[in-house]
Amino acid sequence: MDEQHTGTAQSLEPLVVRVLAPNPSPFTYTGTQTYLVGTTDLAVIDPGPDVPEHIDAILAAIAGRPVTAIVITHTHRDHSPASRPLAALTGAPIVGCAPLVVADTGPRLEAGFDPDYAPARILSHGEAVTGQGWTLRAVHTPGHTSNHLCFALEETRALFTGDHVMGWSTSVVAPPDGDMADYMASLDRLMHRNDRIYYPAHGNPIENPRRLVRGMMGHRKQREGQILRLLREEARPVPAMVARMYAGLDPKLFPAAGRSVLAHLIDLRTRGLVTEDGETWSHVG
Template identity: 40%
Template sequence: MDVTCFAQHRRKVHNAAVTVQPEFTMSSLIPGQPSLVAPGVWRILALNPGMMTGPGTNSYLLASDQGLVLLDPGPEDAHHADNLRAAATEIGQPITCVLVTHTHRDHSPNAALFGAVRRLGPLPPDDGLQDEAWQPDQILADGDCLSLGEGRTLRVIATPGHVSNHLCYLLEEEGVLFSGDHLIQGSTVVIAPPSGSMADYLASLRKLEHESIQVMAPGHGDLIIEPMDYISHTIGHRLRREEKVIRALTQHPDSQVSELVPGVYDDVPVFLHGVATMSLLAHLLKLEQEQRARRDAEERWVLL
Protein backbone atom coordinates (compact mmCIF):
# COMPACT_ATOMS: atom_id res chain seq x y z
CA MET A 1 0.00 0.00 0.00
CA ASP A 2 1.52 3.29 -1.09
CA VAL A 3 1.53 6.36 1.14
CA THR A 4 1.54 9.70 -0.63
CA CYS A 5 0.46 13.24 0.04
CA PHE A 6 -2.53 14.50 -1.90
CA ALA A 7 -3.39 17.53 0.22
CA GLN A 8 -3.63 19.63 -2.95
CA HIS A 9 -6.41 17.34 -4.22
CA ARG A 10 -8.64 17.53 -1.12
CA ARG A 11 -12.24 17.30 -2.16
CA LYS A 12 -14.73 19.79 -0.68
CA VAL A 13 -18.37 19.14 0.03
CA HIS A 14 -19.51 21.35 -2.85
CA ASN A 15 -17.37 19.60 -5.45
CA ALA A 16 -18.65 16.99 -7.89
CA ALA A 17 -20.82 14.29 -6.36
CA VAL A 18 -19.26 11.03 -5.26
CA THR A 19 -19.30 8.71 -8.27
CA VAL A 20 -19.59 5.47 -6.30
CA GLN A 21 -22.89 4.86 -4.56
CA PRO A 22 -22.13 2.14 -2.02
CA GLU A 23 -24.58 0.22 0.09
CA PHE A 24 -24.04 0.72 3.79
CA THR A 25 -25.21 -2.04 6.10
CA MET A 26 -26.55 -1.59 9.62
CA SER A 27 -26.02 -4.87 11.44
CA SER A 28 -26.10 -6.37 14.90
CA LEU A 29 -23.06 -5.67 17.04
CA ILE A 30 -22.02 -9.23 17.86
CA PRO A 31 -18.51 -9.62 19.33
CA GLY A 32 -16.10 -11.47 17.08
CA GLN A 33 -18.47 -11.79 14.13
CA PRO A 34 -17.33 -10.01 10.94
CA SER A 35 -19.99 -7.74 9.41
CA LEU A 36 -19.76 -6.22 5.94
CA VAL A 37 -20.68 -2.56 6.60
CA ALA A 38 -19.59 -1.03 3.25
CA PRO A 39 -18.00 -2.31 0.03
CA GLY A 40 -14.67 -3.83 0.99
CA VAL A 41 -15.08 -2.89 4.67
CA TRP A 42 -15.76 -5.34 7.51
CA ARG A 43 -16.32 -4.56 11.20
CA ILE A 44 -15.30 -6.92 14.01
CA LEU A 45 -16.40 -5.95 17.52
CA ALA A 46 -13.91 -6.49 20.35
CA LEU A 47 -14.89 -8.21 23.57
CA ASN A 48 -14.57 -5.15 25.82
CA PRO A 49 -18.04 -3.72 26.53
CA GLY A 50 -18.25 -1.20 29.36
CA MET A 51 -19.28 2.23 30.57
CA MET A 52 -16.56 3.94 28.53
CA THR A 53 -16.60 1.63 25.49
CA GLY A 54 -20.31 0.95 24.98
CA PRO A 55 -20.75 -2.34 23.07
CA GLY A 56 -16.95 -2.50 22.72
CA THR A 57 -14.26 -1.24 20.36
CA ASN A 58 -14.88 -1.58 16.63
CA SER A 59 -11.99 -2.94 14.58
CA TYR A 60 -12.27 -2.64 10.80
CA LEU A 61 -10.73 -4.64 7.96
CA LEU A 62 -10.36 -2.79 4.66
CA ALA A 63 -9.61 -4.57 1.40
CA SER A 64 -6.61 -3.33 -0.54
CA ASP A 65 -4.54 -4.60 -3.46
CA GLN A 66 -1.81 -5.66 -1.02
CA GLY A 67 -3.91 -7.39 1.62
CA LEU A 68 -6.19 -6.24 4.43
CA VAL A 69 -5.69 -3.01 6.35
CA LEU A 70 -6.58 -3.45 10.04
CA LEU A 71 -7.91 -0.19 11.43
CA ASP A 72 -7.93 0.07 15.25
CA PRO A 73 -6.90 -3.44 16.36
CA GLY A 74 -8.43 -2.84 19.79
CA PRO A 75 -7.31 -3.62 23.34
CA GLU A 76 -4.64 -6.24 23.89
CA ASP A 77 -6.70 -9.42 23.74
CA ALA A 78 -5.55 -12.67 22.17
CA HIS A 79 -9.14 -13.80 21.61
CA HIS A 80 -9.95 -10.64 19.64
CA ALA A 81 -6.73 -11.04 17.65
CA ASP A 82 -7.78 -14.61 16.81
CA ASN A 83 -11.19 -13.31 15.71
CA LEU A 84 -9.53 -10.77 13.44
CA ARG A 85 -7.31 -13.42 11.88
CA ALA A 86 -10.29 -15.72 11.40
CA ALA A 87 -12.19 -12.90 9.68
CA ALA A 88 -9.21 -12.29 7.39
CA THR A 89 -9.14 -15.98 6.50
CA GLU A 90 -12.86 -15.89 5.74
CA ILE A 91 -12.37 -12.81 3.54
CA GLY A 92 -9.47 -14.51 1.80
CA GLN A 93 -6.72 -11.92 2.32
CA PRO A 94 -3.93 -11.60 4.91
CA ILE A 95 -3.63 -8.63 7.28
CA THR A 96 -0.66 -6.65 5.95
CA CYS A 97 -1.02 -3.25 7.60
CA VAL A 98 -2.29 -1.78 10.90
CA LEU A 99 -3.66 1.75 11.26
CA VAL A 100 -4.89 3.45 14.42
CA THR A 101 -7.10 6.49 14.93
CA HIS A 102 -5.43 7.20 18.29
CA THR A 103 -3.52 5.42 21.00
CA HIS A 104 -5.94 5.04 23.89
CA ARG A 105 -5.64 1.57 25.39
CA ASP A 106 -8.89 0.29 23.93
CA HIS A 107 -7.79 1.05 20.35
CA SER A 108 -4.13 0.30 19.60
CA PRO A 109 -2.49 -2.27 21.96
CA ASN A 110 -3.64 -5.36 20.05
CA ALA A 111 -1.28 -4.34 17.25
CA ALA A 112 1.46 -5.99 19.31
CA LEU A 113 -0.12 -9.41 18.60
CA PHE A 114 0.30 -9.07 14.82
CA GLY A 115 4.07 -9.43 14.67
CA ALA A 116 6.00 -7.59 11.99
CA VAL A 117 2.94 -6.17 10.20
CA ARG A 118 3.56 -2.59 9.09
CA ARG A 119 2.12 0.02 11.48
CA LEU A 120 0.95 3.51 10.50
CA GLY A 121 -0.58 6.25 12.65
CA PRO A 122 0.21 8.96 15.19
CA LEU A 123 2.72 8.99 18.03
CA PRO A 124 1.23 8.63 21.54
CA PRO A 125 1.14 11.78 23.72
CA ASP A 126 2.66 11.60 27.18
CA ASP A 127 -0.35 11.88 29.48
CA GLY A 128 -0.38 8.54 31.25
CA LEU A 129 -3.50 7.38 29.39
CA GLN A 130 -1.91 6.00 26.24
CA ASP A 131 -0.57 2.79 24.76
CA GLU A 132 3.10 3.66 25.26
CA ALA A 133 4.18 0.52 23.36
CA TRP A 134 2.68 1.81 20.10
CA GLN A 135 5.40 2.99 17.74
CA PRO A 136 4.39 3.49 14.10
CA ASP A 137 6.70 2.54 11.25
CA GLN A 138 5.37 5.67 9.57
CA ILE A 139 3.86 8.67 11.34
CA LEU A 140 0.76 9.92 9.53
CA ALA A 141 -0.24 13.57 9.27
CA ASP A 142 -3.20 15.56 8.03
CA GLY A 143 -3.64 15.18 4.27
CA ASP A 144 -1.63 11.98 3.86
CA CYS A 145 -3.33 9.45 1.61
CA LEU A 146 -3.18 5.69 1.50
CA SER A 147 -3.87 4.09 -1.87
CA LEU A 148 -5.89 0.90 -1.43
CA GLY A 149 -5.80 0.10 -5.13
CA GLU A 150 -8.59 -0.02 -7.72
CA GLY A 151 -9.14 3.73 -7.36
CA ARG A 152 -9.82 3.64 -3.61
CA THR A 153 -8.11 6.21 -1.40
CA LEU A 154 -8.00 6.53 2.37
CA ARG A 155 -7.19 10.12 3.40
CA VAL A 156 -5.95 11.15 6.83
CA ILE A 157 -7.82 13.97 8.58
CA ALA A 158 -6.23 15.23 11.79
CA THR A 159 -8.99 15.72 14.37
CA PRO A 160 -7.44 16.62 17.75
CA GLY A 161 -9.84 17.11 20.64
CA HIS A 162 -10.77 13.82 22.26
CA VAL A 163 -7.00 13.43 22.45
CA SER A 164 -4.28 15.49 20.80
CA ASN A 165 -3.12 12.75 18.39
CA HIS A 166 -6.54 11.73 17.07
CA LEU A 167 -6.88 10.98 13.34
CA CYS A 168 -9.95 10.21 11.25
CA TYR A 169 -9.68 8.36 7.93
CA LEU A 170 -11.93 9.15 4.96
CA LEU A 171 -12.47 6.47 2.32
CA GLU A 172 -12.97 9.15 -0.27
CA GLU A 173 -14.68 7.39 -3.15
CA GLU A 174 -17.39 5.88 -0.93
CA GLY A 175 -17.57 8.79 1.53
CA VAL A 176 -16.97 6.52 4.55
CA LEU A 177 -15.37 8.30 7.52
CA PHE A 178 -13.69 6.11 10.13
CA SER A 179 -14.23 8.47 13.04
CA GLY A 180 -12.55 6.59 15.89
CA ASP A 181 -13.53 8.32 19.13
CA HIS A 182 -13.99 11.74 17.56
CA LEU A 183 -17.65 10.85 17.01
CA ILE A 184 -19.26 7.67 18.27
CA GLN A 185 -22.78 6.37 17.86
CA GLY A 186 -25.28 6.96 20.67
CA SER A 187 -23.15 9.05 23.03
CA THR A 188 -20.75 11.96 23.34
CA VAL A 189 -17.06 11.36 24.02
CA VAL A 190 -15.00 12.44 27.01
CA ILE A 191 -12.57 15.29 26.48
CA ALA A 192 -9.81 14.71 29.04
CA PRO A 193 -7.12 17.38 29.50
CA PRO A 194 -4.21 17.78 29.18
CA SER A 195 -4.09 15.87 25.89
CA GLY A 196 -7.79 16.48 25.26
CA SER A 197 -8.95 19.97 24.30
CA MET A 198 -12.51 21.26 23.92
CA ALA A 199 -11.39 24.13 21.69
CA ASP A 200 -9.57 21.71 19.40
CA TYR A 201 -12.51 19.31 19.48
CA LEU A 202 -14.99 21.92 18.25
CA ALA A 203 -12.55 23.11 15.58
CA SER A 204 -12.13 19.52 14.37
CA LEU A 205 -15.91 19.05 14.19
CA ARG A 206 -16.25 22.20 12.09
CA LYS A 207 -13.42 20.96 9.87
CA LEU A 208 -15.43 17.82 9.07
CA GLU A 209 -18.40 19.94 7.98
CA HIS A 210 -16.39 20.72 4.81
CA GLU A 211 -15.86 17.08 3.87
CA SER A 212 -17.93 14.81 1.62
CA ILE A 213 -19.08 12.24 4.18
CA GLN A 214 -21.93 9.85 3.48
CA VAL A 215 -21.63 7.63 6.52
CA MET A 216 -19.46 7.33 9.63
CA ALA A 217 -17.97 4.10 10.89
CA PRO A 218 -17.19 4.98 14.52
CA GLY A 219 -14.90 3.43 17.08
CA HIS A 220 -17.89 2.45 19.21
CA GLY A 221 -21.47 1.68 18.17
CA ASP A 222 -23.11 1.16 14.80
CA LEU A 223 -22.85 3.21 11.61
CA ILE A 224 -23.88 6.87 11.76
CA ILE A 225 -26.00 7.22 8.65
CA GLU A 226 -26.78 10.97 8.80
CA PRO A 227 -23.25 12.20 9.47
CA MET A 228 -23.62 15.91 8.76
CA ASP A 229 -26.67 16.20 11.00
CA TYR A 230 -24.76 14.28 13.67
CA ILE A 231 -21.82 16.69 13.46
CA SER A 232 -24.13 19.70 13.68
CA HIS A 233 -26.00 18.20 16.63
CA THR A 234 -22.73 17.47 18.45
CA ILE A 235 -21.46 21.02 17.99
CA GLY A 236 -24.78 22.37 19.30
CA HIS A 237 -24.71 20.00 22.27
CA ARG A 238 -21.20 21.07 23.28
CA LEU A 239 -22.03 24.76 22.97
CA ARG A 240 -25.19 24.34 25.04
CA ARG A 241 -23.09 22.62 27.70
CA GLU A 242 -20.70 25.57 27.59
CA GLU A 243 -23.66 27.91 28.23
CA LYS A 244 -24.49 25.85 31.33
CA VAL A 245 -20.88 26.22 32.50
CA ILE A 246 -21.15 29.99 32.14
CA ARG A 247 -24.47 30.09 34.02
CA ALA A 248 -23.02 27.96 36.82
CA LEU A 249 -20.02 30.26 37.17
CA THR A 250 -22.30 33.28 37.17
CA GLN A 251 -24.34 31.81 40.01
CA HIS A 252 -21.42 30.26 41.89
CA PRO A 253 -18.19 32.21 41.32
CA ASP A 254 -14.95 31.05 42.91
CA SER A 255 -15.97 27.40 42.50
CA GLN A 256 -13.79 24.40 41.90
CA VAL A 257 -14.59 21.95 39.10
CA SER A 258 -16.06 19.35 41.46
CA GLU A 259 -18.47 21.96 42.85
CA LEU A 260 -19.73 22.89 39.38
CA VAL A 261 -20.37 19.36 38.10
CA PRO A 262 -23.80 18.74 39.75
CA GLY A 263 -25.31 21.86 38.20
CA VAL A 264 -23.68 21.67 34.78
CA TYR A 265 -24.40 17.94 34.41
CA ASP A 266 -27.77 17.77 36.16
CA ASP A 267 -29.09 15.82 33.14
CA VAL A 268 -26.46 13.10 33.53
CA PRO A 269 -26.64 10.20 36.03
CA VAL A 270 -24.63 10.88 39.19
CA PHE A 271 -22.46 7.80 38.66
CA LEU A 272 -21.08 9.50 35.51
CA HIS A 273 -20.19 12.77 37.25
CA GLY A 274 -16.61 11.64 37.85
CA VAL A 275 -16.11 11.18 34.12
CA ALA A 276 -17.98 14.43 33.40
CA THR A 277 -15.46 16.30 35.55
CA MET A 278 -12.85 15.84 32.80
CA SER A 279 -15.04 17.34 30.07
CA LEU A 280 -16.11 20.17 32.40
CA LEU A 281 -12.45 21.04 32.97
CA ALA A 282 -11.99 21.02 29.18
CA HIS A 283 -14.85 23.55 28.85
CA LEU A 284 -13.27 25.77 31.53
CA LEU A 285 -9.86 25.61 29.88
CA LYS A 286 -11.47 26.66 26.59
CA LEU A 287 -13.03 29.68 28.33
CA GLU A 288 -9.64 30.47 29.89
CA GLN A 289 -7.96 30.21 26.50
CA GLU A 290 -10.53 32.68 25.14
CA GLN A 291 -9.91 35.00 28.15
CA ARG A 292 -13.50 34.54 29.31
CA ALA A 293 -12.63 32.86 32.61
CA ARG A 294 -9.69 32.47 34.96
CA ARG A 295 -8.63 30.37 37.93
CA ASP A 296 -6.63 31.10 41.04
CA ALA A 297 -3.92 29.10 42.76
CA GLU A 298 -6.57 26.92 44.45
CA GLU A 299 -8.16 26.04 41.08
CA ARG A 300 -11.24 28.17 41.78
CA TRP A 301 -12.82 29.55 38.65
CA VAL A 302 -14.50 32.89 37.91
CA LEU A 303 -15.79 34.54 34.75
CA LEU A 304 -13.95 37.57 33.41
Protein backbone atom coordinates in the same frame (compact mmCIF):
# COMPACT_ATOMS: atom_id res chain seq x y z
CA MET B 1 -29.63 -0.34 15.69
CA ASP B 2 -27.39 -2.75 13.83
CA GLU B 3 -27.09 -6.09 15.56
CA GLN B 4 -23.52 -6.76 16.58
CA HIS B 5 -21.88 -10.06 17.45
CA THR B 6 -18.51 -10.26 19.17
CA GLY B 7 -15.88 -11.95 17.06
CA THR B 8 -18.04 -12.31 13.93
CA ALA B 9 -16.99 -10.56 10.73
CA GLN B 10 -19.86 -8.40 9.44
CA SER B 11 -19.80 -6.89 5.95
CA LEU B 12 -21.01 -3.27 6.02
CA GLU B 13 -20.31 -2.49 2.36
CA PRO B 14 -18.19 -4.22 -0.30
CA LEU B 15 -14.93 -2.67 0.94
CA VAL B 16 -15.67 -2.65 4.69
CA VAL B 17 -15.94 -5.48 7.25
CA ARG B 18 -16.40 -4.96 11.00
CA VAL B 19 -15.18 -7.20 13.84
CA LEU B 20 -16.34 -6.35 17.39
CA ALA B 21 -13.87 -6.89 20.24
CA PRO B 22 -15.03 -8.54 23.49
CA ASN B 23 -14.39 -5.46 25.66
CA PRO B 24 -17.75 -3.85 26.48
CA SER B 25 -17.59 -1.23 29.23
CA PRO B 26 -18.94 2.20 30.21
CA PHE B 27 -16.39 3.85 27.89
CA THR B 28 -16.44 1.36 24.98
CA TYR B 29 -20.21 0.69 24.78
CA THR B 30 -20.54 -2.76 23.13
CA GLY B 31 -16.77 -2.88 22.55
CA THR B 32 -14.11 -1.58 20.19
CA GLN B 33 -14.89 -2.11 16.51
CA THR B 34 -12.04 -3.17 14.27
CA TYR B 35 -12.53 -2.49 10.56
CA LEU B 36 -11.03 -4.36 7.61
CA VAL B 37 -10.85 -2.32 4.40
CA GLY B 38 -10.29 -3.86 0.98
CA THR B 39 -10.94 -7.13 -0.82
CA THR B 40 -7.72 -8.42 -2.37
CA ASP B 41 -5.33 -6.82 0.10
CA LEU B 42 -6.41 -5.20 3.34
CA ALA B 43 -5.95 -2.44 5.86
CA VAL B 44 -6.92 -3.20 9.46
CA ILE B 45 -8.12 -0.11 11.33
CA ASP B 46 -7.86 -0.05 15.15
CA PRO B 47 -7.16 -3.72 15.92
CA GLY B 48 -8.18 -3.01 19.50
CA PRO B 49 -7.03 -4.52 22.80
CA ASP B 50 -4.48 -7.31 22.94
CA VAL B 51 -7.05 -10.05 23.52
CA PRO B 52 -6.17 -13.39 21.89
CA GLU B 53 -9.74 -14.25 20.91
CA HIS B 54 -10.15 -10.89 19.17
CA ILE B 55 -6.87 -11.28 17.31
CA ASP B 56 -8.04 -14.74 16.23
CA ALA B 57 -11.31 -13.23 14.99
CA ILE B 58 -9.41 -10.60 12.98
CA LEU B 59 -7.18 -13.29 11.46
CA ALA B 60 -10.25 -15.33 10.55
CA ALA B 61 -11.72 -12.27 8.77
CA ILE B 62 -8.41 -11.62 6.99
CA ALA B 63 -8.63 -15.21 5.68
CA GLY B 64 -5.05 -15.41 4.52
CA ARG B 65 -5.12 -12.25 2.40
CA PRO B 66 -2.13 -9.89 2.54
CA VAL B 67 -2.41 -7.01 5.00
CA THR B 68 -0.94 -3.82 3.59
CA ALA B 69 -1.18 -1.77 6.80
CA ILE B 70 -2.42 -1.82 10.37
CA VAL B 71 -3.91 1.66 10.80
CA ILE B 72 -4.33 3.37 14.20
CA THR B 73 -6.60 6.35 14.96
CA HIS B 74 -5.20 7.03 18.45
CA THR B 75 -3.36 5.27 21.23
CA HIS B 76 -5.90 4.58 23.96
CA ARG B 77 -5.48 1.02 25.19
CA ASP B 78 -8.75 -0.20 23.70
CA HIS B 79 -7.52 0.72 20.19
CA SER B 80 -3.84 0.08 19.51
CA PRO B 81 -2.25 -2.73 21.63
CA ALA B 82 -3.33 -5.55 19.30
CA SER B 83 -1.35 -3.85 16.52
CA ARG B 84 1.84 -5.49 17.74
CA PRO B 85 0.79 -9.17 17.77
CA LEU B 86 -1.14 -8.60 14.54
CA ALA B 87 1.94 -7.09 12.90
CA ALA B 88 4.01 -10.06 14.03
CA LEU B 89 1.46 -12.50 12.60
CA THR B 90 0.86 -10.72 9.28
CA GLY B 91 4.10 -8.88 8.60
CA ALA B 92 2.12 -5.68 8.05
CA PRO B 93 3.52 -2.30 9.12
CA ILE B 94 1.79 -0.25 11.82
CA VAL B 95 0.89 3.20 10.51
CA GLY B 96 -1.26 6.13 11.57
CA CYS B 97 -1.19 8.46 14.55
CA ALA B 98 1.92 9.57 16.40
CA PRO B 99 2.91 7.91 19.68
CA LEU B 100 1.54 9.63 22.76
CA VAL B 101 1.70 8.75 26.43
CA VAL B 102 0.20 11.09 29.00
CA ALA B 103 0.70 10.54 32.70
CA ASP B 104 -2.74 11.12 34.15
CA THR B 105 -4.08 9.70 37.38
CA GLY B 106 -7.27 11.75 37.41
CA PRO B 107 -10.78 10.32 37.05
CA ARG B 108 -11.60 9.37 33.50
CA LEU B 109 -14.15 7.48 31.45
CA GLU B 110 -11.81 6.29 28.71
CA ALA B 111 -8.91 3.88 28.68
CA GLY B 112 -5.37 5.01 29.45
CA PHE B 113 -2.70 5.37 26.81
CA ASP B 114 -0.76 2.53 25.16
CA PRO B 115 2.89 3.16 26.11
CA ASP B 116 4.34 0.57 23.70
CA TYR B 117 2.75 1.79 20.46
CA ALA B 118 5.51 2.10 17.85
CA PRO B 119 4.39 2.95 14.30
CA ALA B 120 6.59 2.29 11.30
CA ARG B 121 5.08 5.37 9.66
CA ILE B 122 3.30 8.38 11.16
CA LEU B 123 0.63 9.85 8.89
CA SER B 124 0.13 13.61 8.83
CA HIS B 125 -3.10 15.28 7.75
CA GLY B 126 -3.74 14.53 4.08
CA GLU B 127 -1.30 11.63 3.80
CA ALA B 128 -2.62 8.28 2.63
CA VAL B 129 -2.08 4.54 2.74
CA THR B 130 -3.29 2.64 -0.31
CA GLY B 131 -4.06 -0.84 -1.55
CA GLN B 132 -5.80 -2.49 -4.49
CA GLY B 133 -9.05 -0.55 -4.95
CA TRP B 134 -8.84 1.48 -1.73
CA THR B 135 -7.30 4.67 -0.40
CA LEU B 136 -7.31 5.70 3.27
CA ARG B 137 -6.45 9.36 3.78
CA ALA B 138 -5.64 10.77 7.22
CA VAL B 139 -7.81 13.56 8.63
CA HIS B 140 -6.22 15.19 11.69
CA THR B 141 -8.89 15.50 14.39
CA PRO B 142 -7.31 16.39 17.74
CA GLY B 143 -9.49 16.98 20.78
CA HIS B 144 -10.35 13.61 22.29
CA THR B 145 -6.58 13.10 22.18
CA SER B 146 -3.96 15.36 20.62
CA ASN B 147 -2.81 12.59 18.26
CA HIS B 148 -6.26 11.53 16.99
CA LEU B 149 -6.74 10.82 13.29
CA CYS B 150 -9.82 9.87 11.29
CA PHE B 151 -9.40 8.01 8.00
CA ALA B 152 -11.36 8.70 4.84
CA LEU B 153 -12.04 5.83 2.43
CA GLU B 154 -12.00 7.92 -0.72
CA GLU B 155 -13.59 5.35 -3.02
CA THR B 156 -16.89 5.25 -1.08
CA ARG B 157 -16.80 8.56 0.91
CA ALA B 158 -16.82 6.67 4.21
CA LEU B 159 -14.98 8.11 7.22
CA PHE B 160 -13.59 5.97 10.03
CA THR B 161 -13.98 8.32 12.98
CA GLY B 162 -12.32 6.42 15.85
CA ASP B 163 -13.43 8.11 19.08
CA HIS B 164 -13.77 11.61 17.62
CA VAL B 165 -17.39 10.98 16.62
CA MET B 166 -19.08 7.91 18.06
CA GLY B 167 -22.37 6.21 17.34
CA TRP B 168 -23.62 6.07 20.92
CA SER B 169 -22.25 9.00 22.95
CA THR B 170 -20.32 12.23 22.70
CA SER B 171 -16.56 11.89 22.90
CA VAL B 172 -14.75 12.29 26.20
CA VAL B 173 -12.58 15.42 26.22
CA ALA B 174 -10.47 15.22 29.37
CA PRO B 175 -7.46 17.39 30.21
CA PRO B 176 -4.50 17.32 30.28
CA ASP B 177 -4.35 15.89 26.76
CA GLY B 178 -7.99 16.36 25.75
CA ASP B 179 -8.54 19.89 24.45
CA MET B 180 -11.99 21.42 23.93
CA ALA B 181 -10.88 24.12 21.48
CA ASP B 182 -9.14 21.49 19.34
CA TYR B 183 -12.17 19.20 19.58
CA MET B 184 -14.56 21.90 18.37
CA ALA B 185 -12.19 22.85 15.54
CA SER B 186 -11.99 19.18 14.52
CA LEU B 187 -15.78 18.90 14.46
CA ASP B 188 -15.88 22.00 12.29
CA ARG B 189 -13.35 20.37 9.96
CA LEU B 190 -15.74 17.45 9.51
CA MET B 191 -18.65 19.82 8.84
CA HIS B 192 -16.79 21.05 5.76
CA ARG B 193 -16.35 17.55 4.35
CA ASN B 194 -18.83 15.59 2.21
CA ASP B 195 -18.58 12.16 3.82
CA ARG B 196 -21.47 9.80 3.08
CA ILE B 197 -21.24 7.72 6.26
CA TYR B 198 -19.17 7.48 9.45
CA TYR B 199 -17.88 4.21 10.87
CA PRO B 200 -17.02 4.92 14.53
CA ALA B 201 -14.92 2.74 16.82
CA HIS B 202 -17.89 2.45 19.18
CA GLY B 203 -21.56 2.33 18.23
CA ASN B 204 -23.49 2.04 15.00
CA PRO B 205 -22.65 3.58 11.62
CA ILE B 206 -23.73 7.21 11.29
CA GLU B 207 -25.73 7.71 8.12
CA ASN B 208 -26.38 11.45 8.41
CA PRO B 209 -22.96 12.69 9.47
CA ARG B 210 -23.40 16.44 9.20
CA ARG B 211 -26.62 16.42 11.22
CA LEU B 212 -24.93 14.52 14.05
CA VAL B 213 -21.84 16.74 14.03
CA ARG B 214 -24.01 19.86 14.06
CA GLY B 215 -25.86 18.48 17.07
CA MET B 216 -22.62 17.63 18.86
CA MET B 217 -21.31 21.14 18.36
CA GLY B 218 -24.60 22.54 19.63
CA HIS B 219 -24.45 20.31 22.71
CA ARG B 220 -20.99 21.59 23.60
CA LYS B 221 -22.09 25.19 23.07
CA GLN B 222 -25.02 24.57 25.44
CA ARG B 223 -22.64 23.23 28.09
CA GLU B 224 -20.43 26.28 27.62
CA GLY B 225 -23.46 28.52 28.05
CA GLN B 226 -24.44 26.70 31.26
CA ILE B 227 -20.98 27.26 32.70
CA LEU B 228 -20.99 30.96 31.89
CA ARG B 229 -24.47 31.43 33.40
CA LEU B 230 -23.43 29.68 36.62
CA LEU B 231 -20.29 31.78 36.94
CA ARG B 232 -22.21 34.99 36.28
CA GLU B 233 -24.31 34.10 39.34
CA GLU B 234 -21.27 33.49 41.54
CA ALA B 235 -17.74 32.08 41.53
CA ARG B 236 -17.75 28.30 41.93
CA PRO B 237 -15.42 25.30 42.04
CA VAL B 238 -15.86 22.57 39.43
CA PRO B 239 -17.71 20.10 41.70
CA ALA B 240 -20.38 22.70 42.45
CA MET B 241 -20.85 23.32 38.73
CA VAL B 242 -21.13 19.58 38.03
CA ALA B 243 -23.82 19.19 40.69
CA ARG B 244 -25.89 21.90 39.02
CA MET B 245 -25.22 20.92 35.41
CA TYR B 246 -25.65 17.16 35.62
CA ALA B 247 -28.86 16.70 37.59
CA GLY B 248 -29.74 13.03 37.85
CA LEU B 249 -26.24 11.80 37.00
CA ASP B 250 -24.89 8.92 39.09
CA PRO B 251 -22.64 10.63 41.68
CA LYS B 252 -19.94 8.06 40.87
CA LEU B 253 -19.63 9.76 37.50
CA PHE B 254 -19.31 13.29 38.90
CA PRO B 255 -15.46 13.29 38.85
CA ALA B 256 -15.42 12.28 35.18
CA ALA B 257 -18.06 14.90 34.34
CA GLY B 258 -15.82 17.37 36.12
CA ARG B 259 -13.08 16.66 33.57
CA SER B 260 -15.40 17.71 30.77
CA VAL B 261 -16.34 20.89 32.64
CA LEU B 262 -12.65 21.58 33.23
CA ALA B 263 -11.97 21.21 29.49
CA HIS B 264 -14.60 23.87 28.82
CA LEU B 265 -13.18 26.13 31.53
CA ILE B 266 -9.66 25.91 30.14
CA ASP B 267 -10.98 26.91 26.72
CA LEU B 268 -13.00 29.78 28.22
CA ARG B 269 -9.96 30.94 30.19
CA THR B 270 -7.87 30.98 27.00
CA ARG B 271 -10.56 33.14 25.40
CA GLY B 272 -10.48 35.55 28.36
CA LEU B 273 -14.03 34.80 29.55
CA VAL B 274 -13.26 33.18 32.90
CA THR B 275 -10.46 33.21 35.43
CA GLU B 276 -9.44 30.92 38.28
CA ASP B 277 -8.22 31.45 41.81
CA GLY B 278 -7.11 28.16 43.31
CA GLU B 279 -10.06 25.78 42.93
CA THR B 280 -12.58 28.54 42.25
CA TRP B 281 -13.57 29.82 38.81
CA SER B 282 -15.06 33.24 38.13
CA HIS B 283 -16.68 34.99 35.20
CA VAL B 284 -14.65 37.90 33.77
CA GLY B 285 -16.57 41.14 33.55
